[in-house]
Amino acid sequence: MDIAVLGSTGTIGRSLSGKLEESGHTVRRLSRSAGVDARSGRGLDAALEGAEVVVDAVNVQAIRGDRAVSFFTRAAQNIARSAERAGARRVVCVSIAGAARPEVRGAFGYYRGKAAQERAYQDARIPATIIRSTQWFELAEQMAAQASIGPLAVLPTMRMAPLSAHRAARHIVPEVVREDVAGDRILAIRGPEEMTTAQLVRRILAARGEIGGRRLRVVTELPYLGRGLAGGGLIPRDGIVDDLTLGAWLDGGGAAG
Incomplete structure (x- = not known):
């Protein structure tokens, strides 16, 4: 199958592209560095032709709600229109579990943007599969960096059911290549354990002694992004449950996905 992956240089895009290629599919790895800009539409039609x-x-790392909504809406609309013009059968959008819930998207601009992205695909004429993934273990470094000053980290209280990005990609591949999808489809992916951001960071610190090069001594959390995120709004109520625990991942069990 000929598959175009936009955002192929990011964490999930890179993993997904690799797993699709391992499965024998032809992958067009597309990104702004390759001359394809989803937000402006530059290079999209030519890059998607025949996919x-x-x-x-x-x-995009956008905290402000207006910027996130604008970016994700325009990018999704451009991708959907170009994919339709190119003759693609459907679009698969990698989204975030919980973003469509009012108590989640109302508290954090980035999730408002992802909710707008989902709506754009649901309103598009081309069939769309929306895959809502929980946070990945690999994002803990970024979260710790954004919330730390020196040896102190004050993380937002976010209850989640995280999983490895490699495992998320492994579950997404069958949805990308399946032949029996006639219309829109929504599904979710989550990990086997529930924890907060602080618990995730503390466990990685305990196992490795550092996180993203930081040797944090104090890791705490406050619900400054709202009750929706603190209370489990990011955890899918149903969907695919991966079986790789954080402990097994830290022991190297998820290194190859």
């Missing part, structure tokens, strides 16, 4: 399926793994 059978288009995967949207595009991401």
